[in-house]
Amino acid sequence: MSGWRLRLRAPPRLRIDARALQPAALAGLARGEAERVALRQGRDAVPLAELFDLERIEDAAPPQLVVEGDLSRFDHLGWCMSEGELQLRGPVGDYAGAGMSGGRVTVTGNAADLAGCAMRGGRLEVHGDVGDLAATALPGEMDGMRGGTFAVRGNAGARLADRMRRGTVVVFGDAGDFMASRMVAGTVALAGRCGTHPGWGMRRGSIVFAGPAPTVAPTFAPLHSSADVFWQLLARDLAQFGGPFASLARRRLRRFAGDLAVLGKGELLVPE
Amino acid sequence: MQINQVAIDDTFAEAFAMKATRIVVTAHDPRWAMHAGVSATGFATSVIACGCEAGIERMLEPHETPDGRPGVALLLFATSGKELARQIERRVGQCVLTCPTTAAYAGLADGEAVALGRNLRFFGDGWQASKVIGGVRYWRVPVMDGEFVVQETTPVVKGVGGGNLLLLCTGTDEALAAAEAAVVAMRRVPGVIMPFPGGVVRSGSKVGSKYASLIASTNDAFCPSLIRLAPRSELDDAVRCVLEIVIDGLTEAAVAQAMRAGIAAAVTRGAAGGVLRISAGNYGGKLGPFHFHLRQLAGAGP
Numbered sequence: 001m002s003g004w005r006l007r008l009r010a011p012p013r014l015r016i017d018a019r020a021l022q023p024a025a026l027a028g029l030a031r032g033e034a035e036r037v038a039l040r041q042g043r044d045a046v047p048l049a050e051l052f053d054l055e056r057i058e059d060a061a062p063p064q065l066v067v068e069g070d071l072s073r074f075d076h077l078g079w080c081m082s083e084g085e086l087q088l089r090g091p092v093g094d095y096a097g098a099g100m101s102g103g104r105v106t107v108t109g110n111a112a113d114l115a116g117c118a119m120r121g122g123r124l125e126v127h128g129d130v131g132d133l134a135a136t137a138l139p140g141e142m143d144g145m146r147g148g149t150f151a152v153r154g155n156a157g158a159r160l161a162d163r164m165r166r167g168t169v170v171v172f173g174d175a176g177d178f179m180a181s182r183m184v185a186g187t188v189a190l191a192g193r194c195g196t197h198p199g200w201g202m203r204r205g206s207i208v209f210a211g212p213a214p215t216v217a218p219t220f221a222p223l224h225s226s227a228d229v230f231w232q233l234l235a236r237d238l239a240q241f242g243g244p245f246a247s248l249a250r251r252r253l254r255r256f257a258g259d260l261a262v263l264g265k266g267e268l269l270v271p272e
Numbered sequence: 273m274q275i276n277q278v279a280i281d282d283t284f285a286e287a288f289a290m291k292a293t294r295i296v297v298t299a300h301d302p303r304w305a306m307h308a309g310v311s312a313t314g315f316a317t318s319v320i321a322c323g324c325e326a327g328i329e330r331m332l333e334p335h336e337t338p339d340g341r342p343g344v345a346l347l348l349f350a351t352s353g354k355e356l357a358r359q360i361e362r363r364v365g366q367c368v369l370t371c372p373t374t375a376a377y378a379g380l381a382d383g384e385a386v387a388l389g390r391n392l393r394f395f396g397d398g399w400q401a402s403k404v405i406g407g408v409r410y411w412r413v414p415v416m417d418g419e420f421v422v423q424e425t426t427p428v429v430k431g432v433g434g435g436n437l438l439l440l441c442t443g444t445d446e447a448l449a450a451a452e453a454a455v456v457a458m459r460r461v462p463g464v465i466m467p468f469p470g471g472v473v474r475s476g477s478k479v480g481s482k483y484a485s486l487i488a489s490t491n492d493a494f495c496p497s498l499i500r501l502a503p504r505s506e507l508d509d510a511v512r513c514v515l516e517i518v519i520d521g522l523t524e525a526a527v528a529q530a531m532r533a534g535i536a537a538a539v540t541r542g543a544a545g546g547v548l549r550i551s552a553g554n555y556g557g558k559l560g561p562f563h564f565h566l567r568q569l570a571g572a573g574p
Contacts, residue, residue: 166404185402204401226418229298229375230403230410232339233421237406249340265401 003027003060004034006052008069008090015093016041016051019076023084023103027063031056060085062103072112078105081122094131097124098138100148113157116150118143119167125151132157132176135169135188145169145186151241158195161188164205170241180207183266187234191244202259202266206234209270210244213254220258220268227255231269273567277543278550280570285436285531286554287562290319290349291356292431292522294329294379295388297368298343302331308371309344312363316348317468318518320477320488324350324359325433325520327465338377339421345379347465349433349520356428357386364422365392369413375421380522383427389413390424432562435519435527437534438476438494438551440511446546447513448472450538454517457537463526464519476516479555491553510548524562532569539570 004026017040026034035049048054057064063084071077075093078086081100088096091109101120110128116135130152135145136159144163151170158176161169165184170191177195180188183202191210198214199207216222235248251271258264273280297312299305309328316326325348332343348363350356368376369392378388393400393411401412402424409424437454441447455471458464466472481489492502494514499507507514517534521527541547552566 187403187405206403227412228418229339229341229421230412230419232341233405233410234403236338236340 003057003064003066003084005055005057005066006048006068007055008052008067008071011070012041012046012051012073014041015073015075016046017076018071018074018093019079021065021067021077021086022081023063023065023086024082026065027060027084071109075112078103078124081105091128096126097122097150100124110154114138116145116148116169119145119148119150121148123149123151125153127153129154129173130156130160133159133162135160135164135167136162143184155192161186164188168238170238170245172241172243180205183207187238189238189241189245199259199266199268201262203263204265206267206269208234208238208248209268210238210248213270214268216256216268217258219261220256221260221264223255223257223267227253234269235271273570275539275570278539278547280535280539280566281549281551282567283552284554284557284566285434285552285564286557286560287432287434287436287524287527287564288560289562290325290351290431290433290520291353291428292347292349292433292520293356293360293383293386293426293428294522295346295348295360295364295426296332296337296343296377296379297346298332298337298339298341298375298377299371300341300373302342304371304373305341305343306331308368308374309346311367311371313346313348313467314367316359316363317473319349319351319433323355324348324363325465325467325518326359326363327467327520329463329465330459339375341375347431347463347520347522349431349465349467353384353386353428360386360388360426361391364388365395369395369415369420369422372417377423378426380427380429383429385425386428388424388426389422392422429522431520431522432524432527433520434560435521435531435562435564436476436553437517437519437531437538437566438553439515439517439538439547440494440507440549440551441513441515442510442546442548443512446541447515450541450545450547451515451517453541454534454537457533458517458519458530461526461530461533463522464530465521466517466519466530468518471517473516473518474514476514476553478553479559494551506551516553527562528564528569531564531566535566535570 038045066087068089072091078097082102096111097105102122107126113131137144146165155173156175174192181200183205185204189208254270256268313326329345389411396413413420451472476491477488
């Protein structure tokens with residue numbers, strides 16, 4: 001297989017729907033075909049060659065697509081991606097990696113709102129910050145992120161992992177208010193500070209606070225029984241992310257069950 | 273063929289395909305892991321009446337287990353995947369779930385998945401919780417010492433059951449000593465268990481019986497009390513005691529390696545140690561697809 005390197009000539013004046021930038025779909029195209037791939041811009045369609053300089057990447061396996069430049073007006077990058085590797089070298093717009101089910105998306109800059117929402121599988125890594133509503137549900141949907149791994153090296157905005165159902169979200173920086181609100185299941189691990197109301201309305205799932213302890217709402221009940229076995233399994237898995245997560249397994253655990261306002265089978269995990 | 277004046281019979285052990293799995297049981301310390309392991313693999317000597325053949329493969333150090341605690345690796349073998357699944361559920365449910373501080377995990381990477389904790393979780397009466405960690409689903413069942421963590425499924429693979437060695441010796445002391453030495457050597461081989469008490473069986477059986485209701489009966493050909501009485505006796509007057517070691521393994525190679533180690537340990541004791549002959553049980557080669565020829569194994573060395 002092979003791939004493409006796309007260099008943005010200049011940021012577009014209007015927002016672009018970039019869901020057509022799929023590594024696997026573009027890899028098999030000849031140069032002429034790739035240059036004619038259309039990206040939606042409002043009611044218009046813009047050919048790829050009008051926005052980017054294209055360069056072929058030979059012998060890339062899995063299929064690779066590298067996009068370079070200020071992509072902050074490009075939305076839906078990696079939309080519903082199922083295979084291949086998408087490297088986004090620069091800031092990106094909304095819905096980055098949304099709905100992806102496989103493959104790997106890497107963003108070296110910041111991502112705007114709704115990154116990784118409705119994600120089902122694969123791995124999404126943002127080296128900068130993500131905006132609000134990352135790893136949540138698509139507007140109108142009941143379920144948020146439902147699989148895969150989403151790592152944020154910077155900070156996350158409000159409502160991170162709202163309605164999340166499955167998968168793992170790891171944030172190395174801080175998170176905004178209402179982190180993991182209405183969470184159905186899954187794992188969120190946070191290394192920095194979090195805003196108010198973490199786990200608000202969570203039914204099941206685990207939130208790991210590797211950094212400062214959060215302010216725990218009165219609708220969470222402290223648990224003093226042993227959950228060491230489960231903690232070792234989870235902490236050893238999170239250790240793969242390194243940094244503040246590498247030493248989790250050696251720390252003693254405090255637990256709070258909640259949110260008792262709803263089902264109450266979720267947990268705030270606060271290693272000491 | 274003679275090694276150290278021990279005759280190696282020109283025969284072979286005939287073994288069968290079985291369904292097998294490995295379960296890793298961990299606990300707060302090795303003692304409790306062993307309690308659970310012994311209990312879960314109890315009454316599992318032969319599929320003739322136990323439902324499965326099971327044993328403790330080996331102790332596991334903390335760095336070898338998923339949760340970093342000491343544990344034991346159990347191997348279970350049954351004649352069908354369905355029966356194995358039933359036995360796993362019963363034994364883990366009654367002997368591991370019940371044992372303080374334990375947790376249970378799949379010990380194989382690949383194979384057809386059968387329920388390990390999938391149904392045991394209902395013991396939690398609604399308080400159980402599922403957790404997917406690293407793509408693996410675990411169940412957390414609240415129990416009185418905290419929680420029982422159990423992996424949802426365990427892979428089942430095709431194993432080999434019924435590899436065997438017959439040690440023909442001059443007396444009880446000599447036969448026990450040779451069998452014990454052989455079992456010690458065979459337990460060092462990964463992927464095998466010797467399911468009988470202490471790894472040794474004295475009631476070797478043949479297929480069928482004069483009584484229609486029995487599917488197996490005493491192996492009269494190797495009973496020293498039936499020399500000159502049983503028409504099929506294979507013993508001479510020097511043999512006073514015969515003990516058998518049965519081997520179940522995850523692969524044909526593992527069973528062969530264990531038999532090789534057992535033969536080597538027995539012949540090391542030699543005729544001076546009271547070991548006269550080494551033989552094996554088979555059914556003419558028509559029933560089991562795996563044939564372990566003793567002379568090939570003895571010649572290949574341990």
